[in-house]
Amino acid sequence: MNNPDIARIFEEMADLLELHGENAFRVRAYRNGAKAIMELDEAVAAIVEDESKDLQSYSSIGKTLADKCRTLVETGRLPQLEKLKAETPEVLIKMTRIPGLGVKKAMALQTELGIETLEELKEACEQEKVRALKGFAAKTEKLILDGLEIAEAASQRIRLDQAEKLVHRINEHLKGCDAIDQMEFAGSFRRGKETIGDVDILVVSQNHDAVMDQLEAFTGVVSVIVRGDTKMSIRVDEQFQVDLRVVPAESFGAALQYFTGSKEHNVAVRSRARKMGLTVNEYGVSKLDDPYNYIAGKTEEEVYEALGLEWVSPELREGRKELTWAENRNETPELLELEHIVSDLHMHTTASDGANSIEQMADAARERGLTHIAITDHSKRVTMANGLDEARLLEQWKKIDDFNKKQDDGFRVLKGVECDILEAGPLDIADEVLAEADWVIASVHYGQKQSRQEITDRIVGALENPHVHTIAHPTGRLIGSRPPYDVDLHTVFQAAVEQQKSLELNASPRRLDLSEENLLQAAQMGIPITINTDAHAVTGMEVMRFGVTQARRAGLTREQVLNTWALDELLEWLS
DNA sequence: GCCGTTTTCGGCCCGACTGTTTTCAGTCG
Numbered sequence: 131m132n133n134p135d136i137a138r139i140f141e142e143m144a145d146l147l148e149l150h151g152e153n154a155f156r157v158r159a160y161r162n163g164a165k166a167i168m169e170l171d172e173a174v175a176a177i178v179e180d181e182s183k184d185l186q187s188y189s190s191i192g193k194t195l196a197d198k199c200r201t202l203v204e205t206g207r208l209p210q211l212e213k214l215k216a217e218t219p220e221v222l223i224k225m226t227r228i229p230g231l232g233v234k235k236a237m238a239l240q241t242e243l244g245i246e247t248l249e250e251l252k253e254a255c256e257q258e259k260v261r262a263l264k265g266f267a268a269k270t271e272k273l274i275l276d277g278l279e280i281a282e283a284a285s286q287r288i289r290l291d292q293a294e295k296l297v298h299r300i301n302e303h304l305k306g307c308d309a310i311d312q313m314e315f316a317g318s319f320r321r322g323k324e325t326i327g328d329v330d331i332l333v334v335s336q337n338h339d340a341v342m343d344q345l346e347a348f349t350g351v352v353s354v355i356v357r358g359d360t361k362m363s364i365r366v367d368e369q370f371q372v373d374l375r376v377v378p379a380e381s382f383g384a385a386l387q388y389f390t391g392s393k394e395h396n397v398a399v400r401s402r403a404r405k406m407g408l409t410v411n412e413y414g415v416s417k418l419d420d421p422y423n424y425i426a427g428k429t430e431e432e433v434y435e436a437l438g439l440e441w442v443s444p445e446l447r448e449g450r451k452e453l454t455w456a457e458n459r460n461e462t463p464e465l466l467e468l469e470h471i472v473s474d475l476h477m478h479t480t481a482s483d484g485a486n487s488i489e490q491m492a493d494a495a496r497e498r499g500l501t502h503i504a505i506t507d508h509s510k511r512v513t514m515a516n517g518l519d520e521a522r523l524l525e526q527w528k529k530i531d532d533f534n535k536k537q538d539d540g541f542r543v544l545k546g547v548e549c550d551i552l553e554a555g556p557l558d559i560a561d562e563v564l565a566e567a568d569w570v571i572a573s574v575h576y577g578q579k580q581s582r583q584e585i586t587d588r589i590v591g592a593l594e595n596p597h598v599h600t601i602a603h604p605t606g607r608l609i610g611s612r613p614p615y616d617v618d619l620h621t622v623f624q625a626a627v628e629q630q631k632s633l634e635l636n637a638s639p640r641r642l643d644l645s646e647e648n649l650l651q652a653a654q655m656g657i658p659i660t661i662n663t664d665a666h667a668v669t670g671m672e673v674m675r676f677g678v679t680q681a682r683r684a685g686l687t688r689e690q691v692l693n694t695w696a697l698d699e700l701l702e703w704l705s
Numbered sequence: 706g707c708c709g710t711t712t713t714c715g716g717c718c719c720g721a722c723t724g725t726t727t728t729c730a731g732t733c734g
Contacts, residue, residue, distance in 0.1 A: 155716090158717085190706095192708080193707090195707085230724095230731090356733090361720095363722095375721090396719085397718055403718085404718075413720095
């Protein structure tokens, strides 16, 4: 029973308790507990077994959740969850996924009409039986019929890079609207989350109708979900939701703060306000006893300032430690910025499966303001990528030596390799050849389905090889399409600390591996992080910004990231 | 269920939109 398992169970408890109409604060307590456990830098199991440690000393974990953690670690089960599950008809959970159908209505349908499946629900609507119930009418029947398909589809989130494309399209479309005075995309997109559940647009305008008409005319609009005076939601590209909010200019900052979230961050901000005798909504900050007289709201800075806080970077707004930092001034980590990056240490060329030469990759990197890169083509095991054997590697490195000699601006290409960790454990390239490299990345491409023990041993074994400097994409996950290997990351992190090795944050928006939670833990353990694009062509280098955003979300500073170090600093560390 | 520079009990963020009601409950973000 590892931390993500326990967190998932608490999330499930929260969902089920919510479905049963439990106290909303109790539900939130389970959610907060799940989040806290996901972000814990040690294993709950280890804390339970260690007499000197107390789970209750961690924030959001009280007596009850601590007890449940102990039960889970010791027995692998949670009787309360099993009881709740047994008491909850499956169809209830499914029905609440229909937009507009919440717990109360789902419960009424289930108990009063005896609905057991979504199919039966559909029939009941078609036979106009639903409208007979109190609180239901013809429109609700139609709402349910329309929403059934959405409920069947898995809740879909899109990757940050896909969201960026959609945002760009909407931005281009809305730019043509003269009624818009100010516009910002908020929500999880602004916070730079790896996946986005919906797009949130904030607009300042005197003419709400003109803005909403313009959005409604956007290509790809499937339906208008709601449209009121200040708020509109549409569905685009099949099932993706876009929310629009129109506010007056003097409220723009407060609305941006509110609309950027996260929900947890906003709860923390508003709780703090209450303790100060203030209240915050999307229109501004005001005194509790004079709620309509706003004392701040035009800018976000003003809103935070009114609460005695420094402005908080959107990437940090997740209800973790950001308010404590912002309150104590100068405690917020100085977050990594794209401009700090001077190297890219994982890329491929035509020698393996890349599309460009060493020279082309180097030129492109130089144009991006980098001072050094590492060429790291695949090793021979990756046959489908035309991986290099020892002889071809040595030949390539000779070319790199020649290339470096010709550079008069100090630009340097490091001789590297992305060396496979073979299924049985050893590395794909002989040690005496690896010893010649400037930079060695080890990675898993085959045998991803191995057991936890096997795959963890392979990666730890690679870290113990004196020639290896980092592990590429340490969990192998592909966002939305492939789960991580069953690797014990805590053990990998400990090995990295002991061996003084780095770990990669692969910047590809499909990977972003390590994940944000993983990064938080790795950084706390002091492991230097390498952010690399894994570019297979010169255009592939542009994904660096996604890696930087992910690092910022984990609170990483310049010092913690190898790619910000000058060449001589890096070489010294390598030696 | 958690938490405390008012509190170990009694709070817990705040508001918009819709449908079904005639003043509001339910849902959502």
